[in-house]
Structures are given as C-alpha cells and as structure tokens.
Amino acid sequence: HSVGIVGAPFNRGQPRDGVESGPDLIRAAGLLQKLTQQGCAVKDYGNVTCDDVPADEPFGCVKNPRTVGRANEQLSHTVATVKREGKTCVVLGGDHSLAIGSIHGHASVQGQLGVVWVDAHADINTPLTTPTGNIHGQPMSYLIHELHSKVPVVPNFSWIKPCVSARDIVYIGLRDVDLGEHYILKHLGIKMFSITEVDRLGIAKVMEETCDHIFSQVQKPVHLSYDIDALDPTVCPATGTPVVGGLTYREGVYITEHICQTGLLSAVDMVEVNPKCGRTDHEVKSTVNAAVDLILGCFGRVREG
Ligand SMILES: CN[C@](CCCC[B-](O)(O)O)(CCN1CCCCC1)C(=O)O
Ligand SMILES: [Mn+2]
Ligand SMILES: [Mn+2]
Numbered sequence: 001h002s003v004g005i006v007g008a009p010f011n012r013g014q015p016r017d018g019v020e021s022g023p024d025l026i027r028a029a030g031l032l033q034k035l036t037q038q039g040c041a042v043k044d045y046g047n048v049t050c051d052d053v054p055a056d057e058p059f060g061c062v063k064n065p066r067t068v069g070r071a072n073e074q075l076s077h078t079v080a081t082v083k084r085e086g087k088t089c090v091v092l093g094g095d096h097s098l099a100i101g102s103i104h105g106h107a108s109v110q111g112q113l114g115v116v117w118v119d120a121h122a123d124i125n126t127p128l129t130t131p132t133g134n135i136h137g138q139p140m141s142y143l144i145h146e147l148h149s150k151v152p153v154v155p156n157f158s159w160i161k162p163c164v165s166a167r168d169i170v171y172i173g174l175r176d177v178d179l180g181e182h183y184i185l186k187h188l189g190i191k192m193f194s195i196t197e198v199d200r201l202g203i204a205k206v207m208e209e210t211c212d213h214i215f216s217q218v219q220k221p222v223h224l225s226y227d228i229d230a231l232d233p234t235v236c237p238a239t240g241t242p243v244v245g246g247l248t249y250r251e252g253v254y255i256t257e258h259i260c261q262t263g264l265l266s267a268v269d270m271v272e273v274n275p276k277c278g279r280t281d282h283e284v285k286s287t288v289n290a291a292v293d294l295i296l297g298c299f300g301r302v303r304e305g
Contacts, residue, residue, distance in 0.1 A: 013097025018276025069156025075101030129180025238278030256297030
C-alpha cells in the first residue's frame with residue numbers, strides 16, 4: 001500500500017478545545033512507523049493550516065462558517081494532490097467537518113465514490129435543520145447531490161460542488177440521529193446500519209451487505225470516514241460527543257479489515273479524537289491507540305499476525 005498522511009487539526013466545527021491535537025497525538029503514537037513496519041510506503045504531507053478567519057460571525061445558526069469553509073478548501077486541494085500522486089489518503093482529525101474537504105478533494109480526482117460513514121451520528125444536518133449550528137454535525141449535507149437545493153450558500157462554502165449520490169452512501173453505527181436528519185435519511189433512502197442492525201445481523205453480515213450495496217451497480221473507490229465516537233465510550237472515551245452503546249473494539253477493527261480486503265479503499269478519515277475529553281491519561285491512550293489500530297486495519301494488519 002502507498003499511503004499519504006494529511007493532518008487536519010480542525011476544531012471550529014464544534015465547541016470543544018483539544019480536538020485540534022488529534023493529528024499530532026496519532027502521529028506520536030507511532031502510526032507512520034507501524035504502517036511502514038507492515039509494509040506500507042508512507043509519505044507525510046504535514047498539517048493543513050486552518051487559521052481563524054477574523055469576524056467570523058454565525059450564518060443563521062451555523063457557527064464559524066468562514067473558518068471551516070476556508071480550512072476545508074485547503075484540505076480539498078491537499079487531498080486531491082495525494083490522490084493525483086496515486087496514494088491512499090489518510091486524513092487525521094480534527095473534527096468531522098473536515099469530511100467536506102476530504103471527500104470533495106477525493107471526488108475531484110477519483111470521480112464517483114462509495115462513502116462508508118462509521119459514526120454514532122449521521123452528520124447530515126443542513127444549515128436549516130442543525131440543532132446546534134456545529135458544522136461537524138452537517139458535513140454530508142454539503143456533499144450530496146440530492147440535497148443541493150436544500151442547502152443555502154454559506155460564506156466561504158461556495159467552492160463546494162456536491163459530489164456524492166445518496167445511493168452511494170452507507171452508514172454504520174448510528175445511535176444518536178436528530179429528527180431532521182432522520183427525515184433526510186428516510187426521504188433519500190440512504191442505506192444505514194444502526195447499532196440495532198449491528199446487533200441483529202452481526203458485523204460480518206453488516207459488512208457483506210454494505211459492500212453489496214456500494215458495489216451493486218459498479219465498482220468504485222471507497223471513502224471511509226471513521227468517527228472515533230462510533231466505538232463505545234468505554235473503549236474511546238476521549239471524544240467530544242460520546243454516546244453509550246457503541247461498537248466494540250473488535251467490531252470497529254473488523255470494519256476496517258473488511259474494507260481493506262475489497263482492495264478499493266481510496267481514502268480514510270479518522271476524526272474526533274479529543275485528548276481534553278479524556279479524564280485520565282489511560283482514557284486518552286485507549287482512544288488514540290484504537291484510532292491507530294483502526295487505521296492499521298485499513299492497510300492490511302490482520303489480528304492473526
Ligand atoms: C446528532 N447531531 C448533533 C451532534 C453531531 C456530532 C458530530 B460528530 O462528528 O461527532 O458525529 C447534535 C447532538 N445533540 C446533542 C444533545 C442535544 C441535541 C443535539 C449536532 O450537533 O448536529
Ligand atoms: Mn459522531
Ligand atoms: Mn461524525
């Protein structure tokens with residue numbers, strides 16, 4: 001595997017300090033060395049700059065729009081560069097608003113994508129449905145063709161062209177979905193496996209059905225957007241919006257092993273690690289180590305050795 005690492009220390013998509021330390025914490029835990037040890041060719045593209053845009057007043061209830069929009073425009077260019085260099089792109093977050101730039105940049109080079117969104121949340125609120133105004137709960141709404149007419153043009157977001165079709169999306173791990181999001185998911189008929197389905201079917205069947213759905217029409221590059229809060233807070237407590245009853249460590253890793261086996265993984269985001277949300281050093285380490293292990297699973301690490 002040829003891998004490009006991009007740090008996206010974004011924190012303005014949500015209110016909590018600390019998530020901007022995610023990229024360097026994951027690097028410090030030895031991600032690049034471990035990827036190299038398992039046979040990957042790894043290039044580090046450094047961190048995308050994401051300085052605050054001055055006087056970044058809310059747009060309606062959308063918070064920090066200009067800062068988030070500008071940072072994602074930079075990220076989109078960097079991800080596109082990594083893809084043009086023929087590498088699988090790994091974006092380290094930072095909050096989940098980074099998926100706007102990551103998926104946009106990915107699609108700008110690879111065209112039609114399959115998006116697997118692993119998360120306790122759907123992150124599909126529009127600027128008009130969001131209950132908090134936090135953009136990390138909205139990224140998908142800016143990217144989906146079928147929602148284009150429903151999303152107002154937010155300052156510094158006009159560069160974004162919708163690039164994902166509703167039928168090319170699969171959610172895994174949902175357990176905290178807002179009313180407006182649920183309506184959108186149902187109205188667009190987006191495929192989703194909530195934690196209830198994970199329990200009913202088992203993770204192996206979920207992954208089999210995920211791949212059947214995404215590859216039903218045609219094989220396409222896969223964008224895996226992995227929110228660490230998909231895993232249970234007992235495994236990954238150091239995150240900003242924890243929700244009880246999450247995926248086990250084993251289910252989380254199985255997802256990445258299965259996606260790796262398709263041979264179609266083209267980009268992966270690992271987001272929402274926030275060391276300031278861990279009450280002890282052990283809680284931070286547990287969260288960071290899980291994030292590293294999930295990424296290693298994407299690139300061929302198998303637990304049988
Ligand atoms: C569920 N949607 C939330 C959370 C988004 C989490 C973003 B992610 O990147 O971590 O997935 C709202 C959460 N609720 C909090 C409790 C009160 C009602 C809203 C939002 O703010 O849109
Ligand atoms: Mn989440
Ligand atoms: Mn998320």
